Amino acid sequence: xxxxxxxxxxxxxxxxxxxxxxxxxxxxxxxxxxxxxxxxxxxxxxxxxxxxxxxx
Ligand code: SF4
Ligand code: SF4
Numbered sequence: 001x002x003x004x005x006x007x008x009x010x011x012x013x014x015x016x017x018x019x020x021x022x023x024x025x026x027x028x029x030x031x032x033x034x035x036x037x038x039x040x041x042x043x044x045x046x047x048x049x050x051x052x053x054x055x056x
Pocket of ligand 2: 003019020021022023024025034038039040041042043044045046
């Protein structure tokens with residue numbers, strides 16, 4: 001399993017993409033997306049997201 005973004009809660013702020021140590025998150029069209037092939041489930045993005053929009 002990789003981290004997943006709950007689109008309805010994501011504001012597209014990009015904080016998660018800045019925090020991800022593996023560069024697994026990109027923001028497009030104001031929604032973050034996780035590349036499941038790169039994510040190692042470190043949970044940094046989950047703690048960083050101000051909207052609680054990322055889960056495992
Ligand atoms: S930190 Fe949260 S609200 Fe901001 S882009 Fe990432 S998932 Fe969306
Ligand atoms: S769990 Fe870690 S590796 Fe996966 S997307 Fe979030 S910050 Fe990146």
